[in-house]
Amino acid sequence: xxxxxxxxxxxxxxxxxxxxxxxxxxxxxxxxxxxxxxxxxxxxxxxxxxxxxxxxxxxxxxxxxxxxxxxxxxxxxxxxxxxxxxxxxxxxxxxxxxxxxxxxxxxxxxxxxxxxxxxxxxxxxxxxxxxxxxxxxxxxxxxxxxxxxxxxxxxxxxxxxxxxxxxxxxxxxxxxxxxxxxxxxxxxxxxxxxxxxxxxxxxxxxxxxxxxxxxxxxxxxxxxxxxxxxxxxxxxxxxxxxxxxxxxxxxxxxxxxxxxxxxxxxxxx
Amino acid sequence: xxxxxxxxxxxxxxxxxxxxxxxxxxxxxxxxxxxxxxxxxxxxxxxxxxxxxxxxxxxxxxxxxxxxxxxxxxxxxxxxxxxxxxxxxxxxxxxxxxxxxxxxxxxxxxxxxxxxxxxxxxxxxxxxxxxxxxxxxxxxxxxxxxxxxxxxxxxxxxxxxxxxxxxxxxxxxxxxxxxxxxxxxxxxxxxxxxxxxxxxxxxxxxxxxxxxxxxxxxxxxxxxxxxxxxxxxxxxxxxxxxxxxxxxxxxxxxxxxxxxxxxxxxxxxxxxxxxxxxxxxxxxxxxxxxxxxxxxxxxxxxxxxxxxxxxxxxxxxxxxxxxxxxxxxxxxxxxxxxxxxxxxxxxxxxxxxxxxxxxxxxxxxxxxxxxxxxxxxxxxxxxxxxxxxxxxx
Numbered sequence: 256x257x258x259x260x261x262x263x264x265x266x267x268x269x270x271x272x273x274x275x276x277x278x279x280x281x282x283x284x285x286x287x288x289x290x291x292x293x294x295x296x297x298x299x300x301x302x303x304x305x306x307x308x309x310x311x312x313x314x315x316x317x318x319x320x321x322x323x324x325x326x327x328x329x330x331x332x333x334x335x336x337x338x339x340x341x342x343x344x345x346x347x348x349x350x351x352x353x354x355x356x357x358x359x360x361x362x363x364x365x366x367x368x369x370x371x372x373x374x375x376x377x378x379x380x381x382x383x384x385x386x387x388x389x390x391x392x393x394x395x396x397x398x399x400x401x402x403x404x405x406x407x408x409x410x411x412x413x414x415x416x417x418x419x420x421x422x423x424x425x426x427x428x429x430x431x432x433x434x435x436x437x438x439x440x441x442x443x444x445x446x447x448x449x450x451x452x453x454x455x456x457x458x459x460x461x462x463x464x465x466x467x468x469x470x471x472x473x474x475x476x477x478x479x480x481x482x483x484x485x486x487x488x489x490x491x492x493x494x495x496x497x498x499x500x501x502x503x504x505x506x507x508x509x510x511x512x513x514x515x516x517x518x519x520x521x522x523x524x
Numbered sequence: 525x526x527x528x529x530x531x532x533x534x535x536x537x538x539x540x541x542x543x544x545x546x547x548x549x550x551x552x553x554x555x556x557x558x559x560x561x562x563x564x565x566x567x568x569x570x571x572x573x574x575x576x577x578x579x580x581x582x583x584x585x586x587x588x589x590x591x592x593x594x595x596x597x598x599x600x601x602x603x604x605x606x607x608x609x610x611x612x613x614x615x616x617x618x619x620x621x622x623x624x625x626x627x628x629x630x631x632x633x634x635x636x637x638x639x640x641x642x643x644x645x646x647x648x649x650x651x652x653x654x655x656x657x658x659x660x661x662x663x664x665x666x667x668x669x670x671x672x673x674x675x676x677x678x679x680x681x682x683x684x685x686x687x688x689x690x691x692x693x694x695x696x697x698x699x700x701x702x703x704x705x706x707x708x709x710x711x712x713x714x715x716x717x718x719x720x721x722x723x724x725x726x727x728x729x730x731x732x733x734x735x736x737x738x739x740x741x742x743x744x745x746x747x748x749x750x751x752x753x754x755x756x757x758x759x760x761x762x763x764x765x766x767x768x769x770x771x772x773x774x775x776x777x778x779x780x781x782x783x784x785x786x787x788x789x790x791x792x793x794x795x796x797x798x799x800x801x802x803x804x805x806x807x808x809x810x811x812x813x814x815x816x817x818x819x820x821x822x823x824x825x826x827x828x829x830x831x832x833x834x835x836x837x838x839x840x841x842x843x844x845x846x847x848x849x850x851x852x853x854x855x856x857x858x859x860x861x862x863x864x865x866x867x868x869x870x871x872x873x874x875x876x877x878x879x880x881x882x883x884x885x886x887x888x889x890x891x892x893x894x895x896x897x898x899x900x901x902x903x904x905x906x907x908x909x910x911x912x913x914x915x916x917x
Contacts, residue, residue, distance in 0.1 A: 328545055446549045448583030448596035455542050 256311035256408045258301045259365055260335065261358060261372035261385060264319060264326035265291045268377065272492070279487045280348060281378075290326040293373025295333075295443040297436040301371050302334045302444070304406055312336045314365055318357045320344045324459065331454035332446030338457070339365060343464035350482035355387030356472045361462060362392060368408055370433040374399050382435065389433040397426050401439035406430075537831075539605070546598075547605045553582065554613035562614035565740035566885055571620060571696050572740060579621065580651020584610075587625050588775075589633055593645035600775060600840035604782035604833055611786025612793075615889030616741035618783045619896075623692035623741075624648070626776040628655025631701045631717060635760035635768045640719065644699055656697035658688035658746050659769060665690075666902045668703070668766045669711040673748065675704035675718060682718060682758065684751040687730070692896075694744030695729040698722040702748070703765050710763060717765035719757045726751040737888030770847075775840060776897045777850040781833045781857035784893040788826045788861045791868030791886040795819060798872055798881075809871070818871060822864045829857040848910040855903035858893035865890045 266272060267287040275282045290298075301313045315330045315338040317323050327338045341357050362370065372385040382398065389396035402416040404425070411430040416423065418437070428434075446454070469475060474483060500516065502509040517524045539547065557575060565572050579585050587603045589595020598606070603625070611618035629648050632640055632655075647653045664670035673686025684704050691700075700720045707714030720727055730745030760768055796819065799809035809815045832853035839846035865887035869876035876883045894900050911917075 325541075325545070328541065329549075332545060332549070445553050445582055446545070447581065448546065448587070448598060449591070451542060451546050451549060452596065454545070 256305070256308050256368055256406075257314065257366045258304060258311065258369045258371060259314045259316050259362065259367045260294065260297050260301050260330070261370065261388070262294045262298070262315045262317045262323075262326055262330055262338075263291045263373075263376050263384075264288045264317075264323040265376055265378040268292070274490050274492060278489050278491070280490070288322055288325060290329050291373050291376050291378075293375055293377070293436060293438075294326075294330075295373075296438050296441055297371040297373050297434075298330050298333055298335060299441045299443040300403055300436055300439075301369075303441075304369075304403065308406075308408070314339065314367075316358060316361060316365065317341070318346060318354050318361075320347045327459055328454050329446065331457045331459075332450045333444055334446075334450060336457065338459045339462065340459050341462045341464070341467075345464060345479060348482075349479055350485045351381055351383040352387060352484040353474060353478055353482070355384045355391060356474060356483075357467065358384070359388045359391035360467065360472055362388070368411075368430050369406065369413065370394070370431065372433070372435050374435040374437050385433055385435045392433075394431055394433050395428045396433040396435070397428055398435045399437050400434050401437050403434070537834075543602055543605060546602055547609055549582075550584075550606050550609040551612075553578075554609055558610070558613035558617060562617075562740075563879070563882060563885065565614065565616065567879075569734065569739045571693075571742045572617065573696070575617065576620060576654065577651055579617075583649075584621060585624055585651040585654075586629065586645075586649025587621075588630050589645050589649045590641075593633075593641055594649040595629075595633075595645065596649075599837075600778060601834065601837040604778055604837045607779045607782035608786040608789065608830075608833075611783040611889075612790045613786075614740070615783060615787050615886070615892070616738045618786060619692060619738050619741040619892065620654075622776065622779045622783060622897075623657060624655045624697070626779045627657030627772060628693075628697070628699060628701050630772050630775060631657060631759060631768070632719070634772065635717070635764075636719075637756075637759075639756065640759065644719065648699060653698040654693050654696055656691050656693040656700045656746075657772075658691050658700055658702045660688060660690050662687060662689045662745075666898055668715060668769075671703065671705050671712075671715060673702070673704040674708075675706050675716060677706075677755075678752070680755050681752050682755065684718065684720070684748045684753070686748050688746040688748075690733065690743055691746050693742055694746055695732055696742045700746065701759065702746070703769065704748075706762055706765075712766045714763050715766040715769075716762050717759040717768065718753060719759060720748070720751060720753065724751050724753060736891060737885070738892045739888075773897055774847050774850045777854035777903075778833060778836050778840065778846075780893050780897045781829065781836070781850075781854040784854075784857040784861035784890060785826060785829050785833060787886045787890045787893075788822070788829070788864035791865045791883050792819070792822050792826060794881070794883050794886075795822070795868045795871045798875075802875075815871060818867050822867050825860045825864050829853070829860040832856050848907060848914075851898070851903045851906040851910070854893075854898070855900055855907065858890070859900060861890035861893055862887070 267289045270286045273282040305311045305313055313335040315327055315335045317327050318341040375382040397415055399419050400415045400417045404414040406413050413430055414427045502512045583596040586595035587598045591597045607618055632644055648655050675682045675684045702718050702720045703715055706716040726749040728747050730747045733743045799815055802809045836846050836849035836853040839849050868883040872883050875881050
């Protein structure tokens with residue numbers, strides 16, 4: 256039983272994000288990078304499956320700049336067995352389509368019964384990469400999965416719970432399949448000290464960008480720089496939130512003032 | 525001056541990847557599982573046993589213990605990093621860990637027999653049992669020559685009598701290392717160490733001591749009345765107990781110094797947040813020079829202490845003598861924490877003095893660092909003694 260988890264590194268949710276003067280990229284100075292929280296849920300689900308089955312391997316697969324190695328090490332410290340890392344600083348700004356081509360290409364070299372990933376990355380709120388990967392590999396995929404109910408590696412099927420727009424669905428898929436994970440009831444484990452010490456000795460196989468034949472993936476060098484399918488034309492911070500209005504006085508007066516404001520200013524009632 | 529490793533790049537002030545990951549992991553744990561509860565633990569004056577159990581699962585309760593006995597086998601610098609991060613969330617929890625790890629586990633790890641290590645270390649390393657360590661008595665502390673607790677040989681057994689005071693984890697601990705006089709005329713060279721188990725007949729925790737700070741760290745008296753234990757419970761050679769203790773305390777001082785840094789760092793971070801919110805005289809606190817300069821002084825003080833602690837810990841990792849460096853680091857860090865935490869309250873003004881904000885707790889907690897594991901006066905004594913030795917005065 257082999258599970259591959261797709262891992263990405265994202266800015267910390269508490270990081271103060273600044274847009275570079277080019278208006279298209281984020282200024283990386285002063286940003287703390289973390290493992291994408293939804294990918295952490297995926298790792299947790301993978302480790303749980305491995306524990307339940309009692310054997311197998313959890314492999315992390317990442318594609319990104321050098322710094323992404325911190326996220327990989329964290330995943331290894333949580334308990335993943337080894338990692339494959341398509342590593343190049345030129346991969347900093349590639350679009351989801353190019354990333355998915357690289358990941359799908361590498362997945363052909365890694366034995367897998369199941370592929371897990373986070374349901375989205377929290378930096379640009381994208382959910383595209385894993386779906387592109389599944390499409391490229393012609394694998395069945397289920398998105399936004401809260402819970403993995405059952406994995407039957409013998410009969411090659413998986414049953415999951417997914418939630419989307421108020422619906423709750425139970426889906427069965429054939430293995431190998433790709434699942435994108437939400438939190439569900441999982442609390443990703445903290446890496447133990449022993450886990451951290453062991454992580455240092457675990458293998459991270461590095462794949463260099465130069466070793467990848469872009470033509471065979473239908474990509475050009477330009478796709479790396481400009482994006483093959485999507486390009487960011489402009490990036491700006493959301494406008495500052497307006498200050499809250501606080502009503503003073505006794506409760507009846509406050510309620511009257513609130514109702515008036517809702518009707519006349521906000522025009523919502 | 526101590527010799528320094530000279531490289532083309534100069535001295536290294538960077539943590540390695542593993543240490544960074546360790547620090548980050550403990551920080552995440554503390555942010556989610558410790559910080560939000562620290563104030564209520566302090567109010568209740570009760571050790572948070574369920575959180576202590578989680579520390580065991582993470583391997584924090586077996587930091588100095590060899591992996592062969594189920595420990596994490598961390599070096600002293602990594603232990604210092606963990607202590608700082610824990611104290612940044614809750615000083616009391618860090619103190620619980622320090623007494624368990626550095627003192628009880630440290631003593632058995634360093635001087636225990638193979639049999640003792642196999643019997644006691646695995647359950648201590650995983651937190652199944654908590655450890656405590658008893659040197660101090662109602663009438664003696666660092667002045668070990670005045671120790672009253674006696675251990676008298678009776679065949680192949682020892683009988684212990686006496687009272688220990690200010691023992692961290694006293695009423696929640698289950699495995700204790702107790703120092704007792706075996707040859708009174710030899711003064712501090714007539715003291716031996718013994719392992720006492722909670723269930724031993726005649727042994728009990730006395731009253732729980734209510735403290736100014738570190739209130740959710742358990743502190744109590746320990747009472748020994750005709751506690752009869754086999755000689756296999758003696759740790760190390762007879763009469764070497766106190767001499768061995770000095771080595772344990774050198775490392776313990778690095779831990780307490782690191783703990784002090786964590787408290788100061790917490791106070792500094794809270795102050796940084798506060799100055800960005802509170803307005804006085806028409807502008808934010810952070811726009812007043814007096815406040816900015818105070819924060820600058822706090823940061824310099826914290827960093828100076830941190831460098832001293834890192835140096836002492838690095839010496840310990842390298843197997844060099846570090847008695848002088850550990851005492852210097854502990855003295856400076858604990859007095860620094862008092863200065864910085866006091867300034868943290870001052871920046872908060874009235875809000876700093878009420879319990880709704882955490883900064884008053886940091887100061888109450890920091891005071892322990894001036895006293896525990898050798899008071900500041902004892903550190904000055906050790907430092908001057910080491911200096912006179914070095915300069916042949």
